[in-house]
Amino acid sequence: MYMEIHQLIKKGFSKTQVAKKLGISRSTVYRNLKRSPSDMAEWVESIQTRSKKLDPYKKIILSWLREHPDMSAAQVEDWLKEKYEDLEVGESTVRSYVRELRKQYHINKESSPRIYEAIPDTPMGEQIQVDFGHTKQKAVDNTEVKLNFIAFVLSNSRYKYKEWLDRPFTTQDVIKAHENAFNWFGGIPSELVYDQDSLIVVSENHGDLILTQEFQQYKESRNLTLHVCRKADPESKGKIENVVGFIKHNFAKHRVFHNIDSWNEQGWEWLNRTGNYKIHNTTKKRPVDVFSLERQHLRPVIKNLDIKYNYENSISRSVHKDNTIRYLSNRYSLPLGTFGKYETVCIKETEEKELIIYNHQTGEIIAKHNIPDGRGILVKDRKHSRDRSKGIAAFMDTVAQQFKDKELAFEYLQIIKEKYPRYTRDQLQMILKETKANDPEILSSALKECRKRNLYSATDFSDVVSYLKRYRQTSDTLIIDNAESVPSISHISNWILETEAQKREVDTYTAILEGESK
Incomplete structure (x- = not known):
């Protein structure tokens, strides 16, 4: 562009004509005419070497794109904001940065686009569209888990709600999800639009809906108006179709499953962070902003349900x-x-x-x-809550009761508690295990040795017990009160090193030698 501007000016074109011919503004023409070729070269070089806002995150973005080539820039943005809560970055910045990385590292985007038909917006508070979906997620143990979800969207504001289950939905689950959705939205719309799902609809008798018994009772108790789409008629609920796809490809795709509770919590955080906060492509508004107005048009949720079956117990x-x-x-x-x-x-x-x-x-x-x-x-x-201080004190007393010298044992355990305040219970459990498996005399001797050598940990106590047991097997007598009867021990590692080698039968070596001779 710089060269073309100068060439056209040399040919006699005015600055206004150059701007029109190249499709740029006159200020751009003036700015380029003021620059010398050397200035222009320096500016181009600075553009190429200038650091970008997302450069510190380049490595992790590249790892995502290489592992998941079909990942969208919108999902990259959501993952970044989930991992780095303080990061503030524009949608266009992420999109252009991802585009440059794909071009630089030859990571082509894999996609399978789906076509949706636009339908007119309904008035505020008029309609909620409902649909089901499922995904297959990789779990932490590298197995595959099938997850099911139900999604709701207010047709005007596009404000969304969703719930997941790690098992198939029942009608009762659907009813509970409706109650949670109405509490999430803060009201009930004039109409709810569904697909012909067997959890809600038994059959459609020439336009007359026959609902499942449970859902019919729920419909009457909440005074709901239902509209069920004809089969193979996605245009009637295009908004919820888009939402289902959005949940699958922006929230669930490539996300690792731990458990259903944490998965739902992540889903609600995603709704607040992205699903209901990000500017909608069609309305060009944030759903959360429009919802603040649409909420006023919803019918209030009635707490007490007048239904024929005991809904409270369900x-x-x-x-x-x-x-x-x-x-x-x-x-x-x-x-x-x-x-x-x-x-x-x-x-x-x-x-x-x-x-x-x-x-x-x-x-x-x-x-x-x-x-x-x-x-x-x-x-x-x-x-x-557990009274942890009382529990530890009682536990210490229980362990001390296993020793002959209970006061000395309690003093020893008190020092362990001060040394390992966060792991006192684990230390006590290990010592208690030793007291149940060993002779009282061995325990008393080990306790005195640990006190004498300032060894205050359950591991050291266990090692001393093991050493004394081996020593008693090789000695006819064990005098507990006489410290000289216990062999000189300079360090705990000496006890650990005194291990007995594995012994094999002579036949084992004979068999090996015979095999080699063959």
Whole structure:
């Protein structure tokens, strides 16, 4: 362009004519005419060597592109923001940087585009579209796991919600997902649009829908208006089709699966970070911004459901091994020991925003919690926590009782506690194991040796016990109170080095020699 501008000027073209002929602005013409060839050469060289904002992340971006050639620039942007929360970078910056890397390192993008037909936007609060999807993910143990999800999208604002399961959905799961979605959106729309899924629809009798019994009861209790698309008619729910594809290719693709709870939590974080925050390609607006207006047009969620079956008892939650349950993206604590006692518990949300957790068989109330406004919160009752200081003290007393000199043992364990405050319980468990497997005299002797030589750890105690056991096997007598009876030990490593070599039968060597002679 620089050479063309100068050549046209030499031929007699005016600056305005040069700008029109080359399709550039007049200011660009003026700027290039002011530069000498040497200045231009230096400027071009500086452009080529100038550092870019994403250069510090070049290595990791390249590793992603090489491992996943079909990865989009939008997914690269999401992964960067997930891994580096403080990174602020524009969408176009990431797109151009990924394009340059693909060109420089010859990484062609693999793609399989799908065509969607645009449909007019519905009024605010008018419609939510719902659909199911599934993916196959690589787990941490390198196995493949099939995951299923249900997705919701408000047709006007494109505000989204989704839930995952590591098993097939049941009708009850679908109902629970609807309740969670309505709480996420803060209301119910005038119409819900579905595909002909067997969890919701039994059949379509010439336009008259026959719903499953459970979903029919739920529809009546929530006073929902349903619209079910005809088969092979994706145009009627094109927005949710796009959302399903977006979830598969931006969130789930190439992501490693650990467990279903962490997967759902990552999914909700993705919705807030990307799914509902990123500018929509069609509306050119952020869904979260438009949703703040559309939310006002939704019908409020009624807490008490008037339904024919006991819906309250059907809301159950699995008890996790950390003695918590999950409800509306939050975790709620249970008393210690609940995990081994119950597999599932039932929950009830009161009008005062209190969550009651109870045993569905006996009606016994297990815990009560106030429901917070946010998400991703651990709601914990202090009564459900272990009194760790009391537990350690009692454990120390239990271990000390195994020794003849209980006071000396307790003093020894107290020093171990001060030396290993974070691992006291592990140290005590190891010493307790030794006390159950060995003679009291051996233990007393080992305790005195450890005190004498300032060896304050469970590993050292175990090594001393092992050494003394071997020594007693070779000696007829063991005088505990006489320190001279114990052989001179300069360092713990000497005890460890005193090991007995493996002994083989003579026939073994005979067989080997005969084999070699052949």
